[in-house]
Amino acid sequence: MASPAKQAESAKPDLLIVDDDPLITDTLNFVLSRDFTVYVADSRSRVKSLLRQLDNAPQLALVDLGLPPTPHRPDEGFRLISELLAYSPGIKIVVLSGQNDETNARHARTLGAIEFVAKPCEPDTLKALLTRALEVREAEIGAPAEAGLLGKHLLIEKLRQQISQFANAPFPVLIEGESGSGKELVATALHRMSQRAGRPFLALNCAAISPNLVEPTLFGYAKGSFTGATSARSGYFEDAKDSTLFLDEIGELPLELQAKLLRVLENGEYQRVGETQSRVSNARVVAATNRDMRQEIRAGRFRADLYHRLSVFTINVPPLRELGEDKRVLLDHYREFYARQAHVDPFEFDAGALQSWLDYGFPGNARELRNIVIRLTTKCAGRRVTTAELQPELDLENLDVELPGLAVGQDFKSVLDAARRHLQLHKNFSLDNTLAQWERGYIEAALMITQGNLTQAAKMLGIHRTTLYSRMQSYGEAEDAAKVPQPATKSP
Numbered sequence: 001m002a003s004p005a006k007q008a009e010s011a012k013p014d015l016l017i018v019d020d021d022p023l024i025t026d027t028l029n030f031v032l033s034r035d036f037t038v039y040v041a042d043s044r045s046r047v048k049s050l051l052r053q054l055d056n057a058p059q060l061a062l063v064d065l066g067l068p069p070t071p072h073r074p075d076e077g078f079r080l081i082s083e084l085l086a087y088s089p090g091i092k093i094v095v096l097s098g099q100n101d102e103t104n105a106r107h108a109r110t111l112g113a114i115e116f117v118a119k120p121c122e123p124d125t126l127k128a129l130l131t132r133a134l135e136v137r138e139a140e141i142g143a144p145a146e147a148g149l150l151g152k153h154l155l156i157e158k159l160r161q162q163i164s165q166f167a168n169a170p171f172p173v174l175i176e177g178e179s180g181s182g183k184e185l186v187a188t189a190l191h192r193m194s195q196r197a198g199r200p201f202l203a204l205n206c207a208a209i210s211p212n213l214v215e216p217t218l219f220g221y222a223k224g225s226f227t228g229a230t231s232a233r234s235g236y237f238e239d240a241k242d243s244t245l246f247l248d249e250i251g252e253l254p255l256e257l258q259a260k261l262l263r264v265l266e267n268g269e270y271q272r273v274g275e276t277q278s279r280v281s282n283a284r285v286v287a288a289t290n291r292d293m294r295q296e297i298r299a300g301r302f303r304a305d306l307y308h309r310l311s312v313f314t315i316n317v318p319p320l321r322e323l324g325e326d327k328r329v330l331l332d333h334y335r336e337f338y339a340r341q342a343h344v345d346p347f348e349f350d351a352g353a354l355q356s357w358l359d360y361g362f363p364g365n366a367r368e369l370r371n372i373v374i375r376l377t378t379k380c381a382g383r384r385v386t387t388a389e390l391q392p393e394l395d396l397e398n399l400d401v402e403l404p405g406l407a408v409g410q411d412f413k414s415v416l417d418a419a420r421r422h423l424q425l426h427k428n429f430s431l432d433n434t435l436a437q438w439e440r441g442y443i444e445a446a447l448m449i450t451q452g453n454l455t456q457a458a459k460m461l462g463i464h465r466t467t468l469y470s471r472m473q474s475y476g477e478a479e480d481a482a483k484v485p486q487p488a489t490k491s492p
Helices: 004-011 023-032 042-054 075-087 102-110 124-139 144-150 154-166 183-192 211-219 236-240 254-265 293-298 302-309 326-342 351-359 364-378 387-393 414-424 431-451 454-461 467-474
Strands: 014-018 037-041 060-063 092-097 113-120 175-177 203-206 245-250 284-289 311-318
Touching: 014 023, 014 042, 023 037, 037 042, 042 075, 060 075, 060 113, 060 124, 075 092, 075 102, 092 102, 092 124, 102 113, 102 364, 102 387, 113 124, 113 454, 124 326, 144 154, 144 183, 154 183, 154 311, 183 203, 183 245, 203 351, 211 236, 211 254, 236 245, 254 302, 284 302, 293 302, 326 351, 326 364, 351 387, 364 387, 431 454, 431 467, 454 467
Parallel strands: 014 037, 014 060, 060 092, 092 113, 175 284, 175 311, 203 245, 245 284
Antiparallel strands: none
16 A cells, blocks of 8 residues: 555655756756746657656646747747647646747747746745646546537537437548647547446547557557566557447558558458457447648658548648637626636627637637636636736737738628738738738649649639749749740740
């Protein structure tokens, strides 16, 4: 029986601290280890290595943005936030950074960080933030799963109909959608509404496992089949039996293992690593990806036959920017939910803030919306939030507002409305840059359609071939986009 000290240690929540400054990590480890089981890493690669050694993902992470090899830029920190959330969507991330830039703070929160704290920060403040983040996480775990499928938009109605229609079928389902859009919630709903609901729902993130461990993890292994295999162990397909196996980030599955997964999907047969005996699994496979799988197939990174086998049924989870008034539905749900959890009155929006909320594109999807509500519940409980108070929470600098193309006969009002939103949401708008991006996009699209034929592309665009070439030169792309000599300038 474990000693009381050991039991107390195991009861502590796990905290991952990522910073390349040993003084900071040593100090934080010393201060926070009394309340958390602390793991330390100094780079993205060290984080990946550490996570593969842990049985469970940490509940919390404290991440610096300026990590090697670019310690003076936030790129590595941004990538790490996305990777941690892909590895464990429930992890709560607090950014602690010396790069005290509001643009970086907003973008980190858009990617999924729950809060941004500038260095230096008092240890008690950090501890309070982490404790609050842990409470939020526990509240979300206990919340009804249906919350993720709230909404009245036709796309959400279609999503619910597809889940109901596909739930009891024995065939695989491929769930496609952007990061933060709720793909795991859809997978959970498919299981919960099926006849397999009484059995365990098993989930494996293919991006979270070392490539050389994916096969034994999926299929199990025999004793002595590789270094460290001190006993035989079953894999996910064996443990899932007649239940549901959710394979998240399926696009990360190593190419050499894709054939073995295809075999299981076709006839249920697989072998443990180190065994010749065939076993059979009746697990129903649900896979998810935020990649363009057709592009992955063209690039040779994913097998076309496996894609077609996985996508017997395909469910596309819509991005939040396409759901219109459902942004208000989710706002109402989450602000009431988190206010109850925090034992405070919910905040409200004034008319301007509500319009900004509805106009915002939410590049981080439902995850970003939820985190904004959490922060506003903490800072603005029980009062009316103005546009000026909401604006710092929105990642306006990195937001791409999509303007519709001007087609013949198209309602100009829709273009006008989109342009109005674009101007309101971009502080540093440039008409020249926007028009140049649209022009370049149409030129590249025409070249793709015509496979680099300048004459056909120019005809499609309604301009002269020499005009097309001249504009391509201005982008510095003439040589890459089409291997043709510059047209002669002789008179007709």
